[in-house]
Amino acid sequence: MNKTPRSYNQFCALAKALDIVGERWTLLIVRELLSGAKRFKDLQNALPGIGPNLLSARLKDMESQALVARAKLPPPAASAVYGLTERGRGLGKVVGELVKWGFSLLGTPKPGEFFQPRWAMQALLVTFDPKAAQGISETYEFRIDDEIFHITVGDGKAIGELGPASHPDLVLVATSIEFLTLGFGENQNGYAAEKGLIKQGTPEMLARFGRIFRHLR
DSSP, X not given: OOOOTTOOOOOOHHHHHHHHHOXXXXXXXXXXXXXXXXXXXXXXXXXXXXXXXXXXXXHHHHHHTTSEEEEEOOTTTOOEEEEEOHHHHTTHHHHHHHHXXXXXXXXXXXXXXXXXXXXXXXXXXXTBOTTTTTTOOEEEEEEETTEEEEEEEETTEEEEEESOOSSOSXXXXXXXXXXXXXXXXXXXXXXXXXXXXXXXXXXXXXXXXXXXXXXOO
């Protein structure tokens, strides 16, 4: 049997899946596209370490597997963007489970490690505790470095979106270092008060957020 470099040649669902998404960078591209379609330049900026040729090759492979589709933005932008297909969006749960599994590997940030605030939004959403959110209807906005995202909790669900919220109950403004310290520390409210991170809302709201999203404890 001839074995191709791209295939495990195994009649196994896991092997078949890894034939498609097991290449380096593929799932990280999926991670970026889960928050919306991106231009090639946006993906390259979000994935330091990947060269343009390799990114182009990965996107071409993902298109051939019907994970990604190209579209053109209307004028005046008129630029090409890459977005996940329905099949590609099906990897959202896979990425979420890997994020959960990877929490224990994080430790504290090491010098030189790249971080983008939108990754924190994805990480927080997979730690959502529906029981802790019962009866709560609030929107939490985070302005981290030059990025803004918000998470809305209601009806036992949590929805995260990039950009500002229309009517946030809590607004927290921080640098990446402050935000990571807040998330990994043991005294979030004390740290937030000391640094003046809460610009709207109350420390009680932040404490409630920490109970709903178990990562922020």
